[in-house]
Amino acid sequence: MLAPSEILSRLERLLPTVQKPGRYTGGELNQVVKDWDSVKTRVALVFPDIYDLGMSNLGLAILYDLLNQCPEVLAERAFSPWVDMETAMRSIGLPLFSLESKHPLIDFDIVGFSLPYETLYTNTLNALDLAGIPLFSSDRTAKDPLVIAGGHAAFNPEPMHAFIDAFVIGEGEEVIHEIVSVHQAWREQKVNREDLLHSLAGIQGVYVPAFYRAHYNSDGTFSRMERLWEGAANPVIKRIVAQLPPPLTRFIVPYIDTVHNRIPIEIMRGCTRGCRFCHAGMITRPVRERPMDEIVNAVEQAIAQTGFEEIGLLSLSSSDYTQVVDLVQTVNQRFVGRHLSISLPSLRIETVSVDLMDAVMDERRSGFTLAPEAATERMRRIINKPVSTEQLMETARAIFSRGWPTLKLYFMIGHPSETMEDVQAVADLCKAVLAEGRKVLGGRATVHAGVSTFVPKPHTPFQWVPSETIENIRAKQGLLKRQMHTPGLKLTWTPPEETLLEAWLSRGDRRMAQVIFAAWQRGARFDAWKDGFNYQAWMDAFTETGLDPAFYTHRQRLPFETFPWEHISTTLRKKFLFDDYLRSQREETLDDCRQGCFACGILPAFAGVRRQHPGDIWKCPDVSPRPQMKAQDLTKSEALG
Amino acid sequence: MRYTSHLDLHKTWERTIRRTGLPLVYSQGFNPRPKLQLASALPLGFTSDSEVLDAWFAETDLSITQILEAMQKAAPPGLQIHNVTEIDSTKPPLQTQVRSAEYVITLLESVPNLEVCLESRLSDSSLPRQRRGKPYDLRPLIETLSLLLPDEQGRSRIAMRLSAREAATGRPEEVLAALGISPESTRIHRSHLIFDE
Numbered sequence: 125m126l127a128p129s130e131i132l133s134r135l136e137r138l139l140p141t142v143q144k145p146g147r148y149t150g151g152e153l154n155q156v157v158k159d160w161d162s163v164k165t166r167v168a169l170v171f172p173d174i175y176d177l178g179m180s181n182l183g184l185a186i187l188y189d190l191l192n193q194c195p196e197v198l199a200e201r202a203f204s205p206w207v208d209m210e211t212a213m214r215s216i217g218l219p220l221f222s223l224e225s226k227h228p229l230i231d232f233d234i235v236g237f238s239l240p241y242e243t244l245y246t247n248t249l250n251a252l253d254l255a256g257i258p259l260f261s262s263d264r265t266a267k268d269p270l271v272i273a274g275g276h277a278a279f280n281p282e283p284m285h286a287f288i289d290a291f292v293i294g295e296g297e298e299v300i301h302e303i304v305s306v307h308q309a310w311r312e313q314k315v316n317r318e319d320l321l322h323s324l325a326g327i328q329g330v331y332v333p334a335f336y337r338a339h340y341n342s343d344g345t346f347s348r349m350e351r352l353w354e355g356a357a358n359p360v361i362k363r364i365v366a367q368l369p370p371p372l373t374r375f376i377v378p379y380i381d382t383v384h385n386r387i388p389i390e391i392m393r394g395c396t397r398g399c400r401f402c403h404a405g406m407i408t409r410p411v412r413e414r415p416m417d418e419i420v421n422a423v424e425q426a427i428a429q430t431g432f433e434e435i436g437l438l439s440l441s442s443s444d445y446t447q448v449v450d451l452v453q454t455v456n457q458r459f460v461g462r463h464l465s466i467s468l469p470s471l472r473i474e475t476v477s478v479d480l481m482d483a484v485m486d487e488r489r490s491g492f493t494l495a496p497e498a499a500t501e502r503m504r505r506i507i508n509k510p511v512s513t514e515q516l517m518e519t520a521r522a523i524f525s526r527g528w529p530t531l532k533l534y535f536m537i538g539h540p541s542e543t544m545e546d547v548q549a550v551a552d553l554c555k556a557v558l559a560e561g562r563k564v565l566g567g568r569a570t571v572h573a574g575v576s577t578f579v580p581k582p583h584t585p586f587q588w589v590p591s592e593t594i595e596n597i598r599a600k601q602g603l604l605k606r607q608m609h610t611p612g613l614k615l616t617w618t619p620p621e622e623t624l625l626e627a628w629l630s631r632g633d634r635r636m637a638q639v640i641f642a643a644w645q646r647g648a649r650f651d652a653w654k655d656g657f658n659y660q661a662w663m664d665a666f667t668e669t670g671l672d673p674a675f676y677t678h679r680q681r682l683p684f685e686t687f688p689w690e691h692i693s694t695t696l697r698k699k700f701l702f703d704d705y706l707r708s709q710r711e712e713t714l715d716d717c718r719q720g721c722f723a724c725g726i727l728p729a730f731a732g733v734r735r736q737h738p739g740d741i742w743k744c745p746d747v748s749p750r751p752q753m754k755a756q757d758l759t760k761s762e763a764l765g
Numbered sequence: 766m767r768y769t770s771h772l773d774l775h776k777t778w779e780r781t782i783r784r785t786g787l788p789l790v791y792s793q794g795f796n797p798r799p800k801l802q803l804a805s806a807l808p809l810g811f812t813s814d815s816e817v818l819d820a821w822f823a824e825t826d827l828s829i830t831q832i833l834e835a836m837q838k839a840a841p842p843g844l845q846i847h848n849v850t851e852i853d854s855t856k857p858p859l860q861t862q863v864r865s866a867e868y869v870i871t872l873l874e875s876v877p878n879l880e881v882c883l884e885s886r887l888s889d890s891s892l893p894r895q896r897r898g899k900p901y902d903l904r905p906l907i908e909t910l911s912l913l914l915p916d917e918q919g920r921s922r923i924a925m926r927l928s929a930r931e932a933a934t935g936r937p938e939e940v941l942a943a944l945g946i947s948p949e950s951t952r953i954h955r956s957h958l959i960f961d962e
Contacts, residue, residue: 137769140810140949146768153841377841379769379777431839433781462783463791463799 125256126219128226135226138212138677146380147175148209150201150223153377154429156188157224158198166306167191167199168222168232169267172239172247173652175203180384182438183275184238187300189372198306200232205254207650213254220254229255232269235308236300239275239286242629243622243652245284248273249644252287259335260643261289266317270307270324274694278331279362280582280689281405283629283636285333290324291693292542293331294362294407295393297369310640325356326386329363331692332356336635338688345674346688358361359693361707362407364730366737368393368414373426386434386467387426391419391451393691394745395440396717399497400508401536402710403581404440404524406701407694409726411718411743416447420454427464436467443472443480444716446740452483469493473511478522492523495534498542499549499610503712507539508585508704513553520557524564531557531571537600538578538592538623540708547600550575551607558612572614575604577623581630582650582689585704591677593629594620604708621659628662633688636676638669718743766843771806777841778803778818784839788823798953804859804956805866805929808936813955814845815866819852819859859960866929867957868937872921874950875932879921880912882944885898896936903943906935929958 126134139145160166169188171178178184184201191199195257200222205213213220219228229235235257237248249259257271258264264271273284278429281291292299306327310320325332335356339347351358369388378385386562394411395404423435435455439445455466466484470476473494473707481492496516499506504511523531535550554573561569577597580586590601597620608615617656642665643658650656666673683702692700700723721727723746727734731747738746769777779799782789790795791937800821807813827835840846847924876882886892892903906928913922923944927935938948 137949143767145810146770149766149768151766153843377780379766379841380773381776385776426787428784431783433779433783463789463797705776 125228125232127219131221131226131228134216134218135221138209138218140218142209143206144223144380145177147203148205148223148379148601149379150226152379154225154374155201155376156192156199157379158192160198160225160227163198164196165198165234166227166230166232166307167197167234167236167304168202168249169199170202170229170235170237170248172204172237172251172648174246175378176380176382178203178238179378179382180388181238181240182372182388182390183240183296185388186372186664187236188376190297190300191304192303192369194301194733196308198344200227202229204650207656210250210254219256220251228530230257230269230283233311234303235269235271237273237275237278239272239273241275241652242277242283242626243631244277245640246644246648248284249287249640256361260286262286264289264317265636266314266320270320272303276404278693279694280630280632281331281333282292282634282688283632283640285634286637286641288336288450289321289332291331291333292363293329293360295365295627296363297365299327299329299363303330304641322353322355325353328357328361331360333634336691340633345682347687348686349688349691359691361693361695361729364410364733365412366733367741368412370418371414371422373422374429374586375426375432377430377432384436385432386436387423387430387432388436388438389419389422389426389449390439391437391442391445392439394743396444397441398508398704398714398717398722400506400585400704401497401539401578401581402440403584404618406581406584406696408440408698409694409724410730411444412741413445413743416451418455419451421734422456423455423459425468427459427462429521433463434465434467436469438469440470441472442468442470443474443477444718448480448535449483452480456483463701473516473519474606475519475522478519478526481528482526491530491532492528493534494519494523497534498537498539498546499535499553503539503542503546503549503713505713506541506708508708508713510713517556521560521564521703524561524569529561529565531561531566531569533557533571533573535575536572536578537575537604538597540586540589542592542600544600547603549608551604554608554613555610558610562612565762567612570612572616573604573608574616575601576618577620579623579627582687583694583701585701585708587631587687587701588681588683588685589707590680591624594624595680598624601647619654619657622651622657624673624677625657625659626660628673631687631689632676635669635671639665641665642668694745695725697723697725700724708714721745766841767810767812770809771803774807775801775803776874777844778820781814781836781839781841781844782820785832787827787835790821790823795894801859802860804960805863807955808938808953809957811953814847815955815958815960817859821854826916846928861931862960863903863929863958864961865926865959866955867924867926867959869913869954869956870923870925870937870941871916871952871954872946873952876944878945883910883912883923886910886943888938894939894943896939903935903939906933909939910940924956926959 152412188199191197202222207720221228252259272290273288274296278291306323322330324330335353337350392413394408396411497509554571558571580589627729643662646661648661734747783919802819804817836846872940894903908926910925913924937953
């Protein structure tokens, strides 16, 4: 393959001809460059979208830091080149390279993809192709890098099973080291690739698709997953870290503008609210908080190490962080006068949130965001986000009267059993909120409604429900566009085709791999981008492979149906999810599970871990001490999980 | 870091100073901005060893040397801080004092009859060109234009001094284009900024 010096010299000729060349140069503050020959394992971490997006991904930054802390390992970054750069690279035969040392990706031992969402799948294929790595796992030999992937989308890995050698299910902080050591051990003997895959499959939370074969019923539905090797786990249980490690503070500081120019500090992981549409809320359980002093110290260190002007205190539901008021006050006192803005996303719809945001230093105070997700109380009961309209209005009033001129409201259309009245309610609610704002601020008040379309996700109580059809989405969006064409009201929505793509891929099975491949061959890439998304390429891909897109999206799945992702376990019991789905049909809500455990399945699965980490670290109840057992029984029961 | 735009470079300076913890002054108002002013924007893709900026600090006990050391420690790769001087805050900002800029251009590909070409452009009394659809005369903006000795790799180099006043700024790519050289086959380095006395 090409030497880094040759890549660099070719790159230098291309850079003046492309947009934003700073995406491709590397060399930023806090990047880690190690001597290539001084380490045993070289890992390329790839975010399959452009630098501007990928550099804001916290997961990738964490893995980069963890791997580079190991003396025997180096980790470097790679991103998808934008369309102009891709054309330029292909025209002169420049392969995809790492930003740090400019090594071609094919020279690395392990290439790891971050797959937070499904619309990155074609970009993943494109990155492999640009790197000169065989696209199909089955075509790779011991000389090729090991291709792994992880992230939220990997909880249904099946559509990508043909392209990825091994998936990491769940949290990567610990398992990444296990993968590296398995790889090192294999390299020392280096028999064949099969051996590497066998040892990888032995790691908890690692899924090697090659050891499974999917079977289907005559009606096309999934029947079962056959294990081709008895050592392969079924199910593959996700990994969690018992306790969140201290947060990363030494972030790479890009020279160019990226989507989030901020220090992201994760204050807690998981969510106890149980919104039924929410994939993240189901797959990231249990809730684990970081101690407050750890967060505050991390902010201090990160400012000194990066100089960023914004801090994001991140979680799925920041209001639920036990010491949230204290945290905000402490951060405030400690960093006052330093011209920082602090963001605290995902606040609950209650006036306390306004107090919180009021206390947070934000010099700009431009917009306040709330996510009611649905506009009627009935619909909010169905999705289990029970907030009364009165509470929402009261919160909105508080927001405007404390001086925020813009209120951003997030909604989804296409929830199960949604009617046109529920959609009309979105417009009505926004107008009512705007009217409140006008009372306080006059013409300065604006409401921005971000209306996306619900996509049923695997491992959630809504995994059984059909997605909205394109005709219905258009009708509902049409209604909103007509009704919300009012001064002071701004409406944004997701193109229906994009929603369908996400829906096909979210609950796809192994056969979807052919569709992804065919769509990529027809030029599909940057599917998450308005100007990149090529709907026709996908429709043609379905036609070519003989699969019906509606089968994946518009079919009401049967209660007893086996799903193609059931061999991947979040540890939430299927019965728990189904009961919750039935509850939603009865418009019944489920409380915050900190008030009482609903036995989702996390605790029995991770009882051992919980027992070793009792108390406030988790928001799940404690488990009783293990009864006395003989050593022999102990191993047996551990094995049974 | 030569592919950092002017705005992003501004941000880079702000972050460098924030890392030092030095008391940078911010503007008042709804959207406070750091009081930092680069003397002259450096176009994307250029390198430079003549970046000069004004930065306003609140009272500090630190000496100039301590400030310089703190800045040097906090600077990102590619940004070297040579000098810090205290100036009278009543003086006009650097931005208004820039008169001209000197550039050294390295040619990555050889150009035949380069010297003849330079002389012929210099002997022209006007060089009508267009920029963003507006016609203008490039010739009066060229103060000097000459051939330098080749670099260690034997590549030809051109030196030029161009006017850098507001509304009268000569761009080195334009001069190269007038010489029939594609700017993409060159490396442009800003070697010096010249200020009013």
